[in-house]
Amino acid sequence: MTESVSPNNALHGQSNIASGFDSGNRKPVLEARGLVKRYGQVTALDGADFELFPGEILAVIGDNGAGKSTLIKALAGALVPDEGEIYVDGQLVHFRNPTDARRYGIETVYQDLALAPALDISENIFLGREIRREGPLGSIFRMLDKRRMRDESTNHMRDLKIGIRSMGQAVETLSGGQRQGVAVARSSAFARHVVIMDEPTAALGVKESHMVLDLIKQVRDRGLPVILISHNMPQVFEVADRVHIQRLGKRIAVIEPREFSMSDAVAIMTGAMVGEQVPTA
Amino acid sequence: MNTAVPADGATSGASGVRSLAASLWGLGPLLALILASAYFTTQSDRFLTGPNLSLVVQQSLVVGVLAIGQTLIILTAGIDLSCGAVMALASVVMARLAVVNGVNPLIALLLGILVAALFGVANGVLITRFDLPPFIVTLGTLNIAFAITHIYSQNQTITRVPDLLGILGSTFRIGGTSITYGTVLMFALYVLTWYVLRLTAAGRHVYAVGDNPEAARRSGINTTQLLIAVYLLAGILYGIAGWVSIGRTGAGDPNAGQTDNLASITAVVLGGTSLFGGRGRIMGTLIGVLIVGVFRNGLQLIGVESVYQVLITGILVILAVIVDQFARKRQL
Numbered sequence: 001m002t003e004s005v006s007p008n009n010a011l012h013g014q015s016n017i018a019s020g021f022d023s024g025n026r027k028p029v030l031e032a033r034g035l036v037k038r039y040g041q042v043t044a045l046d047g048a049d050f051e052l053f054p055g056e057i058l059a060v061i062g063d064n065g066a067g068k069s070t071l072i073k074a075l076a077g078a079l080v081p082d083e084g085e086i087y088v089d090g091q092l093v094h095f096r097n098p099t100d101a102r103r104y105g106i107e108t109v110y111q112d113l114a115l116a117p118a119l120d121i122s123e124n125i126f127l128g129r130e131i132r133r134e135g136p137l138g139s140i141f142r143m144l145d146k147r148r149m150r151d152e153s154t155n156h157m158r159d160l161k162i163g164i165r166s167m168g169q170a171v172e173t174l175s176g177g178q179r180q181g182v183a184v185a186r187s188s189a190f191a192r193h194v195v196i197m198d199e200p201t202a203a204l205g206v207k208e209s210h211m212v213l214d215l216i217k218q219v220r221d222r223g224l225p226v227i228l229i230s231h232n233m234p235q236v237f238e239v240a241d242r243v244h245i246q247r248l249g250k251r252i253a254v255i256e257p258r259e260f261s262m263s264d265a266v267a268i269m270t271g272a273m274v275g276e277q278v279p280t281a
Numbered sequence: 282m283n284t285a286v287p288a289d290g291a292t293s294g295a296s297g298v299r300s301l302a303a304s305l306w307g308l309g310p311l312l313a314l315i316l317a318s319a320y321f322t323t324q325s326d327r328f329l330t331g332p333n334l335s336l337v338v339q340q341s342l343v344v345g346v347l348a349i350g351q352t353l354i355i356l357t358a359g360i361d362l363s364c365g366a367v368m369a370l371a372s373v374v375m376a377r378l379a380v381v382n383g384v385n386p387l388i389a390l391l392l393g394i395l396v397a398a399l400f401g402v403a404n405g406v407l408i409t410r411f412d413l414p415p416f417i418v419t420l421g422t423l424n425i426a427f428a429i430t431h432i433y434s435q436n437q438t439i440t441r442v443p444d445l446l447g448i449l450g451s452t453f454r455i456g457g458t459s460i461t462y463g464t465v466l467m468f469a470l471y472v473l474t475w476y477v478l479r480l481t482a483a484g485r486h487v488y489a490v491g492d493n494p495e496a497a498r499r500s501g502i503n504t505t506q507l508l509i510a511v512y513l514l515a516g517i518l519y520g521i522a523g524w525v526s527i528g529r530t531g532a533g534d535p536n537a538g539q540t541d542n543l544a545s546i547t548a549v550v551l552g553g554t555s556l557f558g559g560r561g562r563i564m565g566t567l568i569g570v571l572i573v574g575v576f577r578n579g580l581q582l583i584g585v586e587s588v589y590q591v592l593i594t595g596i597l598v599i600l601a602v603i604v605d606q607f608a609r610k611r612q613l
Contacts, residue, residue: 099501114499116492118559119485127489128500130482142481 026053027090029225030075030106030194035084037070044070045081046249052194057216057226059236062246063269069198071246072229076108076196077101088193105192109183111199117172121164122146122153124171125186156189157181160218177208181215188219195219196227201235213239233262245269309604310553310568313597317572321579328582331458338464341574342449342529343368343537344544345467345567346522349474350401350515351545352566356478357511358491358558359408359415363400364519365541366426369534371397371523373430375446376439376533386445394520400426401516405509423542430535439533449528463525470518474563487511491558547594548573550601557605572597 032050036043045067052058062068073079075086077095086093088104095101098108108114115124126149132138133145150167157164162181164174171179180200187195197216201209209232216239220226230236236243237257245253245268253268267273321328338345347364354361375393378384384392400422407418449463478484489497490504498504526537552569554561573594580590 098499102501108499110499114496116489116496116559118492119489123485123489127485127497128502130485132482142483144480144482144485146480 028052028087029054029089030227031087031090032071032075033085033087035071035074035081035086037067037074037079037081043249045074045084047084048246048249049251050075050244051254052225052227054225055220055223056241057220057228057239059228059230059240059243060246061230061233061236061243061265061269066246066269067249068229068246072108072196072198072227075101075194075227076106078108102190105190106194106196107187107191108196108198109180109187109200111202114183114186115171115179118170120168120170121157121174121182122150122167124182125149125153125156125167125189127186129190152189153185156185159222160185160188160215162215175208176204177211180204180208180212184212184215184219188222188224191224193224194227195224196229198229199231200228201230201232209235233265236265237262247271310551310565310572310601313551314568314572314575317575317579321575321582325579325582328579331456333578333582335458335460335464337571337574337578338467339461339529340577341570342461342463342467343522343526344541344548344573345570346470346518346525347538347541348545348548348566348570349470349563350518350522352549352552352554352561352563353474353478353487353511354415354515355546355549355554355556356487356491356558356561357508358494359508359512360419360546360556361404361415361512361515362419362542363404363422363426364515364522364545365538366423366430367397367400367516367519368522368526368541369536369538370400370426370430370433371520372526372537373434373439373523373533373535375523376442376527377434379443379446380439380441380533386443390446390524393523394517397520397523398513398516401512401514401519402509404516405512408512409505409508427539434533434535436535438535440531442527442532446524446527446533447531449525450531451528461528463528466521466525470521471563471567478563483507483510488559491560493559544573547598550598550605551594553601553605555605556602 028051030050030052032048035045035048035050037045048067048071050071060068060072070079074081074095077098077100080094080096086095088106093100093104095104101108116127119127131145131149131152133143137143138145153167157167160181162178162185164178164181171182174182184195184197184200187197200216201212204212213235216226216228220241228236228240240257243255243257243260243265244251245255245265247269248271255265255268264273318329327333347368351361351364371393374396375389378389378392379386404415404418404422407413408415449466450461452459452461454460476484478487486497486502486507489500489502490507494504497507527533530537548569549561549566550556550569551572552562552565552567554565576593577587577590580593581587
């Protein structure tokens with residue numbers, strides 16, 4: 001054992017994670033076993049495992065090409081893995097597309113592609129899940145219940161403490177942070193199990209990034225576990241409860257930010273910290 | 282533990298100004314229509330009379346109905362060059378089946394609309410399944426529809442159509458003014474389309490697909506299906522426009538509608554709908570149609586050569602596109 005990794009027993013690798021992290025008897029909300037995804041000669045996922053527990057923010061980090069986004073896409077239903085299993089609440093699932101994942105209460109916030117700028121806030125929050133008026137107006141004439149959607153949008157935005165007054169304003173009139181707020185509100189409003197956030201602060205300034213990090217904590221504090229994909233180590237270490245480190249298509253380690261430094265995490269991620277220091281499978 | 286995230290004051294202020302500017306621009310086409318009408322009223326005693334206004338609308342009917350389909354397609358960030366040719370084909374099919382082949386007029390009418398609908402589906406499938414640009418696909422179907430029209434009709438205008446096919450040219454009177462059933466049908470189609478676009482999920486999805494197709498797809502909207510449905514619906518509208526055209530001229534005319542594709546795009550653009558998709562209003566298109574109609578009629582009344590109407594339309598179109606581009610740049 002070297003001094004650079006301590007305490008050693010807090011570092012959980014591929015092999016011992018399955019036997020139980022410090023989660024005690026908690027069961028994972030979302031779990032993956034041995035995911036494999038190949039693109040021709042390239043193996044993007046090479047038997048990757050994954051666990052997300054209730055009420056936590058789990059950051060997923062990894063170098064480019066570590067299979068981080070492939071892993072997330074598999075969990076969000078955006079691609080179908082060649083091998084391996086995914087479990088939601090212990091139940092084996094097969095996602096063919098994002099809509100399947102959404103049916104299991106897994107919602108994804110994308111970096112910048114998720115909103116229609118010319119539509120207003122409540123139309124964006126309810127896009128693809130519009131609520132119709134009750135009675136024949138809704139069932140026969142397909143009329144939308146715009147007031148109800150605006151009221152519910154206002155509630156979601158208020159729950160997340162996003163200070164936007166009018167749900168009728170077009171998303172393009174909002175700042176970058178406010179737009180991301182709408183995306184987060186949209187996902188957390190419909191997620192029953194998991195919110196996946198793919199680089200939610202990548203396009204934002206410092207102040208706006210902090211607003212979004214606060215939102216992420218809000219979502220967790222409301223009881224929804226969050227998967228956060230990020231390149232930004234300081235942000236990861238600020239909000240994450242655990243950090244899943246992906247390397248060469250596998251989960252190489254899971255660490256807790258309070259027990260490791262950022263440079264440790266980077267060292268594990270890049271392979272600089274290897275061998276006995278990091279129990280790999 | 283978290284403080285409330287305040288609304289960004291500067292952004293809200295700017296957005297206030299922007300939305301004011303946006304709503305003023307939304308009124309722009311209406312303002313242009315009112316100003317043009319006011320001008321022609323001062324220049325000609327005949328302009329602001331019931332019969333003359335009824336004539337303005339009647340002259341705008343075919344393009345008016347085509348422009349509904351065109352608006353739907355442009356909202357999805359597409360364009361349709363085939364609409365006029367498909368309309369002409371539908372009218373020839375209706376007239377020829379009924380007059381030459383003695384088919385029941387109602388069935389001839391429905392078959393004409395069906396032919397137009399098939400062209401719409403063909404456009405939609407080629408654009409979505411083969412991922413081809415709408416401009417090129419509809420340029421192709423424009424030529425195909427044009428050729429089929431002339432082959433099938435043997436270049437002959439079919440007159441003496443049965444009553445049902447000509448009925449949209451029949452009139453009823455309100456006060457001293459004759460109004461055609463075609464006029465009523467066109468306004469009804471605009472109101473129906475407004476309802477669907479504004480108040481139903483499908484309508485909002487049309488905007489979303491034109492605005493950000495990736496976001497629409499990720500929201501669980503089947504964008505391929507939606508686009509094919511839009512082109513199908515547009516095709517049905519072109520078929521109805523063919524029926525309107527028979528009512529207007531009393532004949533199935535293979536040479537009808539040759540410039541109507543550009544005229545319908547002109548009306549959509551004048552009405553403030555963005556050629557980049559996702560933004561626009563169906564009632565703006567109606568106003569755009571009427572602007573063109575009022576200029577044509579008004580300039581005729583005051584004895585200006587019709588070529589000046591074309592000149593003014595050209596200038597207005599470029600003006601409308603400049604404002605659209607400017608508004609978009611401000612928003613991005």
